[in-house]
Amino acid sequence: MNKEILITELRATQQFFDKSTSCLKEEDSTFAPVEGMLSVAQQVAHVAQSVNWFIEGAYRPEGFDMDFESHMQQVQGVTSLKAARKMLADAFDRAVEVTSSKSPEELMAPLPEGLVMGGEPRIAIYGGITDHTAHHRGALTVYSRLRGYTPEMPY
Numbered sequence: 001m002n003k004e005i006l007i008t009e010l011r012a013t014q015q016f017f018d019k020s021t022s023c024l025k026e027e028d029s030t031f032a033p034v035e036g037m038l039s040v041a042q043q044v045a046h047v048a049q050s051v052n053w054f055i056e057g058a059y060r061p062e063g064f065d066m067d068f069e070s071h072m073q074q075v076q077g078v079t080s081l082k083a084a085r086k087m088l089a090d091a092f093d094r095a096v097e098v099t100s101s102k103s104p105e106e107l108m109a110p111l112p113e114g115l116v117m118g119g120e121p122r123i124a125i126y127g128g129i130t131d132h133t134a135h136h137r138g139a140l141t142v143y144s145r146l147r148g149y150t151p152e153m154p155y
Helices: 003-020 040-059 068-076 081-100 104-108 124-146
Strands: none
Touching: 003 081, 003 104, 003 124, 040 068, 040 081, 040 124
């Protein structure tokens, strides 16, 4: 697998997310359709956290950090869409940086055994990043419509 293709996929995923959620404003940060759901800012922060989670889990010996309760507590503290967008941009930049630093052999090495993609080649995480980000991009377009906005087409 050519790492330039992976980097292009990461940047396209980021661009699609940013474009389709661009109608959301800072004043929408704490909006959630119903109590108990993640807010706009928390959704974006969760995506950022997940990009980091995939990258870290793929390249550390112990694999993926499965302490989802702790992850959720961190996300629940995010109340600013602007701050969450910065987290997301930083996460994608880091993903590109890490990917750029890897050899083809490192990219194809198997993921640590475990519940998440155990034994698959590391490049499998890039599809996971794309799919997970698209899932939350879709949720946020629903949030946008509930706020009376028309989200841009991501492509």
